[in-house]
Amino acid sequence: MKKRIISVLSLALCLCMLMSFAGCGGGGNSAGKVGDLVLEDTAQEKLFESARGTTITHIVEGEPNDYTKTILAELEQRYGIKVKFMKMGYSEYTSKIAQMVATGSPPDTAVMTDALALNYIYANIAQPLNDYMDLEDKYWDKDILAQFTVDGKIYGVNTGDVDTFFIYYNKTLFEENNIEDPYTLYKNGEWTFDKLREIAKKATLYEDDNKTVKCHGFATWYREVFVLANGGNIIGLNTDTGMYESVVSDKKTVTGLNMIKNLAMDGSFDPAIAGYAEFPKREVAMLCERPANVVGNYDLYNTMDDEIGVVPLPKGPDADKAYAASNMIVNYVPVNAKNPVGGMAWNYYWLRRETEGYIQKDAAAVARIGKMMNEEHYGIINGYLDEATKISSKLDSLMGWSNYSASFWGGLVNDGKSAEEVVATMDNTLKSALERTIGK
Amino acid sequence: MKMSNVRKRKIAGWLFAAPWLVGMVLLFSQSLYSLIRYSFTKLTFDSVSGYTFAPLGNLFDNYKEAFMVDTIFPQRLITSLGEMLYRIPVILVFSLFIAIVLNQDFKGRGLARGVFFLPIILSSGVVSSIIKTALTSMSLGTDSSTNIFSPTVLTNALLEYGMPDKLVYTISGMISDVSDLIWSSGVPILIFLMGLLTIPTTYYEVAKVEGATGWEAFWKVTFPVISPYILVNLIYTCIDGFVSFDNSVMQYIMDVAYDNVKYSLSSAMALSYFVIIIVILVAVILLTSLFIPYGIKLGRKKEGN
Known part of the structure; x- marks a missing residue:
């Protein structure tokens, strides 16, 4: 009797299973x-x-x-x-x-x-x-x-x-110089613009003459990165009017501009150094770059003996949430x-x-991703991308920006002018370039 | 009826020029017409007819924008003209010097000529582009020592010695341009060499008998005979420099058209630039003709006599 009950139950279970499989084909989300x-x-x-x-x-x-x-x-x-x-x-x-x-x-x-x-x-x-x-x-x-x-x-x-920007840092160099680990700071919620500035200063190392820099604390070629991380932009879409406008004098933008200027004035950031060539040679301690470049073009994971760390950009002091500065x-x-x-x-x-x-x-893609980074870094990057709002700049599409950019960024990072000063001199130029670009 | 020699030569001249003239009429005139049309209208793209030409409020609006609203175009125009002022004499002097050297009798002359003519051989689109890309990546190389034309060290040294900034940056700019100058000198060298080969050796023998030094023979024999070639080279170098893809004005005109999709404005800039180049060339030809004993003029005088 017991055996019969078990066999009937088993048959019923099998039937249910078969029915559920069959049901998959006719549901709202069919599979192809x-x-x-x-x-x-x-x-x-x-x-x-x-x-x-x-x-x-x-x-x-x-x-x-x-x-x-x-x-x-x-x-x-x-x-x-x-x-x-x-x-x-x-x-x-x-x-x-x-x-x-x-x-x-x-x-x-x-x-x-x-x-x-x-x-x-x-x-x-x-x-x-x-x-x-x-x-x-x-x-x-x-x-x-x-x-x-x-x-x-x-x-x-x-x-x-x-292509979101992350900060890659030389973990070995940081450990040798007893500098706090940026990712640990990030996990603990202590990763801020000020902390990054402080760490960049510590990671800037000098020769014995205490004058010549042998390692800059920070490097990037993308100077808008802190503006975007602060939720700002230089030109932005006004959702009320549906028009792009110059937002260069917004607080978020000015704070972001001052951040890159401060790094330069601290001596932690040399505007002439993009960093991708210097990072593997220990001449740059933190490189702000996109994973696709770090992996694809520079192949830093395979060419450096030192251990690499990765951390998202700090959330800006004026940002209401995390903004992932991207191209x-x-x-x-x-x-x-x-x-x-x-x-x-x-x-x-x-x-x-x-x-x-x-x-x-795809075999080639597997090889590419395999080289890309370790699982931990892959997780950090994807985790951040899931939670942060991606943001990009349209500045490079402004008419003549390639010409204006030298005086704009040069004023900040070379001449040490304050963001407010640079913004005041560039606001009209930006407005005019924008009007001509969008034809209004 | 027998054709006179003069008439035959005239016909031969027209025949030689015919391919260029036919090409000019069939191909260039159409583009020139489009360029003029674009520059006096507003070209817009749409999904109905593809594109439309809207009339402008003022016929010269695009030109006004190019010269009075756009701050970059006039600035690049002035910079480009300034650069040409020093580039042209440097290219001419360098080319003449190399041509004279290559005209001497020495072992390996064929190889040396080959090296200096490489830019001409390699100036076809693809090869030229590959080499120039390689040179650019070299100058942007990760290791600054790979850039053989990097003037950074010299610039810093000169600045430290207290030389005026402008002078130092002019010198360093010229050093940075060395590869470009060599690249631009291939055709002028060839033209000068051709001119030098036309000088009969008897001229030099006479000069030597008269007791002229090498320096005097250069100024009294070589220079007057090749002076028409200087004019040819001057015109060639001007055009080559003004319309080169590396020229900052050309770059900007292309950026405005292709990146900013402002074809009408870009056409106004291009047409203005074209007119400016023509004016400069006419001025150059008139000015240099005053100082150069041009062969044809002498010939005409003889015919008249």
């Missing part, structure tokens, strides 16, 4: 097999139905690599969209995109950096993407979308890559693109694959 992946259907994907059976054009610098080829095959399998590549280098692309838009032959998707954003948005090169987007979709990064939104219209979408590259759809829906399908599928970590199935 693509290549060796199983992807949930999303509401966003339904917007791509009209592009089935079409072809899109996409710019690529050289031959598509294996990873791209995999995505191509999967895109065709899942959405029925084929991709035709336009091969051209970045400078060729930037010099031709306006002509392509004018003659109705642009690619269906292309890249836009912070440095091109205002120009492409206001010159009608990039088109609003709202109609092709389910804004509730979890893969769209709301912070990044916000940075490319003007007057409620979204002009660029995230690609899966975010952003987004995908956009040019005006007059023949297949904007297909272009967005490519953007979405690429992003989804990157976000879900399927890239790690």
